[in-house]
Amino acid sequence: VLACVGESIPSVTTKGVELGLYGSPLPGLTLNAGYIYNIARYPNGWTGYDPNNLNGGSTDLSNEQLVNVPENKFSFASDYIRPLGGVLGFVSMDAVYKSEIRYGPTADERFIYPSHWLLGARLGVRAHDGGWSVALFGRNLGNEHEPITLFGGPSFTSPNPAGTTPEARNGYVNGVSGIMTS
Secondary structure (H helix, E strand, O other): OOOOOOOOOOOOOEEEEEEEEEEEEEOOEEEEEEEEEEEEEOOOOOEEEOOOOOOOOEEEOOOOEOOOOOOEEEEEEEEEEEEEOOEEEEEEEEEEEEOOEEOOOOOOHHHEEOOEEEEEEEEEEEOOOOOOEEEEEEEOOOOOOOEEEEEEEEEEEOOOOOOOOHHHOOOEEEEEEEEEOO
């Protein structure tokens, strides 16, 4: 049985810079770019779980980047629109770069996904008033399998017989598992 217990960090100080640019350098072409530099670290003495010992093990997360927070993130999107008879034709592209990301509350390095790019594109037509559109699109063109989350698993330690350690009466997992994007 999955048991999720919420936990709040009493104090986190973040430092960073966020920049955004938007423009239309040519008729029909719009560009949008953004960059975030975000230092968001666990406080000194903060511990996370040990995926190899879910029966009470811990790892030191002191001064490590918070879960799901890349230190650097860059995004870029473009949209080019041209009239095509009674409709507007368009080509759109987008790219997102993320530096390495910790995907579980542990200092175990297996929970850190490396820096990567996500790319997408669309080609289609839309009404002049924007009321409808039809498009072909490609998402994740680089076939990047970024995790949604990582957690302890996949090996399983069988439940202990009745009368032994109550913590392990239902068994437990060791190692790393996760839910991946497509």
